[in-house]
Amino acid sequence: MEKRNLYHDKRAQWAVYLVAFGVLALIPVWMGDDPFTLNQYARYGVFGILALSVSLVWGFGGILSLGQGIAFGMAAYGMAATMQMQYQDPVNDPIPSFMLTNELTALPTVWEPFWHTSVGLILAMGIPVVFFVLFGLLMFQARLAGAFVAIMTLAMLGAWYNMAYDMQPFTAGFNGISPPNAFQAFGVEVDPYSSMIYWVSLGVLAALTLLTKLLLQSKFGTIIQAIRDDSERARFLGYNVAFYQVVVFALGGLIAALGGMVWVIIVQYVSPTALEIFFSITIVIWAAVGGRMSLFGAIFGAIFINAAQSYVGDEFQATWFIILGTVFIVVVRFLPKGFAGLFEYAISFVPNPLPPSRSLISGQQK
Amino acid sequence: MSAILELHGVTKAYDAYTVVDNFNLTVNEGELRCLLGPNGAGKTTTMDLITGRQKMTSGKVVFQGRKISGMSEHRICQQGIGRKFQIPAVFKDLTVQENLRVALTRTTNPFMNMIEFGRGSGRERLQQVVELVGLQERLDELSGNLSHGETQWLEIGMVLTQNPKLLLMDEPTAGMTEQETQKTSDIFNRLKGEHTLIVVEHDMAFVREIADIITLMHLGKTLAEGPMDQVENDPKVREVYLGSEGITDAA
């Protein structure tokens, strides 16, 4: 009975995902092209990407990572370096100005690869993933789970924050890096105040969401949920649990990294705030409120909370974190599946008009 | 008949307290062995040592001529040893059908499983198992909503899906009604011959129904081994269960 709920029907889910992204893609057409609004919405897209990564890793993989900001921040720095080097001139002006103020006389070796945009993009995306693989191996081989993983990821995030802050000649420390020009790829400039930036952000969000959805419907998706429910049982069915957890964790890192790259294209800026502990915890709250066991729920949570924050007006900004904390506690206590769970419940009263799908076991219609 | 599983001097000690004490066991292919013993005799621990869930203090386990002690749990499982836990363990947030699909491990490689969408593959095996454990009507139910007996069957079904050569069943009828127990013994009798089974059980009526040979454990050691009648009438056994009518009342 449970599964005849329209909410669980895969065909209905795909339809909703496709329609929703289709409608979102039309927003610039309807709403006009106020550059600041489009830039704002593009930022929401990145928040959605981050919530998506938490939904995959925590909601489906059962790994409570408070360190998604590590991948986000690393990729953001990689992207900022790439954009900065697009601005520099190899002959006349090879060293970014913040390095000169920090008394560097040559471009640091770690910055050299970023002369090439394609190499820069690969590094911005690849280094966080490699780091998440190694960090994941460390944690999951040791069979850490639950709060221990949360604490480990949080501590690691703190370490990276300090590093970004302290390595001033390489990262511009507290001030951060602000590449002067918009990002250019294949001769096209991505203007951060245009419809284009909105579509880039939404496009990445949509592509990642649909790919994750597909992944979750593969057997891999079922296995990671099984591991979340009872890792011991999965282990004694012959699964290398740590291997699966590392893969999920790294995929979550990849998604967050792509979010970080898009973020820097939008804001043309990166600073240690991308690696702030508070920011990473907030991402988890978005996903929890929207519904971590639903990709769409988590994304909705991110957008809803951020939109709410920008519309409540200035007098509430001081108390915003108290409001957010309260909402989080209420949701965790009363709505463990977040808004998505509420929606699941509501829609269970709607009769499912779709014919039953084929059973994967019997091959018969039920 | 050839030995499929051999335990040589298997020992598990916590500080000074030895839970499994220089325990030897040989199980032949196709046999259904019952492992009996009072609470705390070391039966579950023995299963933990075979499957790698706990590390043994000394001794070794040989499966199909190959030393498996020291391998990781999933590697031991991949050799062909399936296990049902004493406390039934299924994936509660997944449906019955999803539980069984996870148990169908044609490959355990995560990347191969990313391109596996379950169309057709292994359907016959799942169909057989579902019929054997009788969960046809419950395929789309969340397994967290199953009754206790159904949960036990689902876990048995999951282990069977894997088609392991050796099945370890820790108290498969615990908490079952009389009819449910009867159904379970029918299932086990059908498995005999094709699979080798080691069953830990307290329900003596059930043991009588299914067992070929019984190994009686006490304080981590073998107290007696042989067919039911022989073990029951063994004077050492009567001594251990002093004051009772024999092992029948031991549970």
Ligand SMILES: Nc1ncnc2c1ncn2[C@@H]1O[C@H](COP(=O)(O)OP(=O)(O)OP(=O)(O)O)[C@@H](O)[C@H]1O
């Ligand atoms: N971690 C541990 N530290 C110390 N003693 C332990 C530990 N784990 C189990 N034991 C002891 O080992 C003994 C054997 O336990 P085991 O679970 O193997 O018994 P069993 O034969 O399966 O009993 P039951 O019929 O109650 O399931 C028990 O006395 C138990 O208290």
Ligand SMILES: [Mg+2]
């Ligand atoms: Mg036991």
